[in-house]
Amino acid sequence: MVRARWVSWLLGFGLLAACDQAPRVQRAVDDCEAELVALKVEVLSADGTRIRGATVTGTNVASNISITGVTDGQGVSTAINESLAPSPVRVVATAGSKVSPAHQVEWLCDSCNCQPEPATLELRLNP
Template structure:
């Protein structure tokens, strides 16, 4: 039976899943700590090499990285022009319905 995000999850009886995908809250900041609007955040599944990207809003935040990449760990990196953040690893803890990111929030700092 398909889960909430149409990924195979196995039989589970009643479908009481949340309709909304679980996502990582990613904030991108410059080397001096200012929030960066328009930065691209990319998460890549370490087993399948499938990626999801999102662009930060006026507050320097994106929630585009979601559980469609689960259950394998993902590598998350931010870029803005020639500036790049160090990569951060996010693990997914899955139950019969959803996968929750650990950590659930990231603050990625772009190189100076």
Template sequence: MLGLALLGACDDAPRVERGGDDCQAELVALRVEVVTADGARVSGATVTATNVTSNVSITGVTDEQGVSTAVNESLAPSPVRVVAQAGSKVSSAERVEWTCDSCNCVPEPGILTLRLNP
């Protein structure tokens, strides 16, 4: 009997749309990991991302795991230049592209590891 009740959910009958929005309410963030030249994670490093077209920037600080998620899709759709700094150590700049649809923009790569120069 239960099996017949479940089969009713698989038919082609019209369904009522919930009217919900499939777009994410939160901004999509780029995960930035900052490491030393020998690969140790760096807590307290400053991560700065700059839109190469508008020159608008977002700055964040890495947490105790050496990760920052401050860089987000508000800088999209133009490419973004990302760099990290801890004291006198600076990483090379990396470029991140954003792929956008009607709802959100997603970074490519989704995770960026910045290595501080020795």
């Protein structure tokens, strides 16, 4: 009985040691980026001052799905991304009672990602 245990232990350790020499499978490298491509939106007041805390909304024209973000200390938001592509996206900024005119952004897509055209959008709030 004791020998049977030792044999099973030796067999188990032998199999465990053999695992280090197991063949390795190379995974295919994905050339596509893992992060979503974002549109850079700069929000400015009527006199050109960057607005912190402005709300930026991008709405897909075809599906009416939208993404909303808030500008940082430099008046920039990158919340709107390629998840709204490939249809055109209408972008608007608001801060309090001030609203910017709507701008349309097109997305140019390849097999991996979609790029916004233009890549940076400057929105000025109405006075």
